[in-house]
Amino acid sequence: MQRRDFLLGLATFIALIPVKVFAALWNKAAFESVQLKDAAKHLNINTEIPSADIQITAPDRAENGAIVQVEVKSNIANTEAIAIFVEKNPTPLIANFMFSNGAEPFVITRIKMAETADIKVVAKVGNQYFTNAKNVVVLENGCG
């Protein structure tokens, strides 16, 4: 093990803190919604405007739905937040990313997909919401 790795491991400090402090920040209603439209409503997403300026890069076919890498980039100026949904997952809202202080509206992450579905992305720009989607064929359920 390299010294750096060891020090990083040491820095990865694990501590128990009161759950309720952070639970208050987490949008429970949106993440526990089983319908995409309800999840969107709990994120205050109103009218959605389709936009090709949101780029979604994901495989056309995923062998294993447990790990589907997705890259999302918004080319819309002043994008504040990006929400990722998978319509046919048991709980469609996957993640909501909020950017500030020079962070670009860009993210790559790996998500779970229960079955063949659209990955839907909604970008928040001021009071407007822009959307795009990419279909992924899923061969094996990744939602356990």
Next chain:
Amino acid sequence: MRAQLKGDYVEVKVLMSHPMETGRRKDDFDHLVPAHFVQLLTATLNGKTVLEAQWGTGISKNPYLTFRLKGAKVGDVVAVTWHDNHGATATQDIAVTEA
């Protein structure tokens, strides 16, 4: 974790160790494994918040994340902290290097 200057932005890649249990998976004894997942993630650049994320159970096990920062330079410190639904938390940090 890695933070590299690539032209006019810094690309940060981070891999976290976490089971990300959905609460729907059954173990070998047919018992449901309780939900255990990261809910909040915060990234800072020299202590200033640049990214805040809320996650559900749909992020894959051992979460992977890449993000990009404008206006960051070599030597700046990027830190990523997560909190899960059990109240556990972990932080990683690293200085920006040339690509």
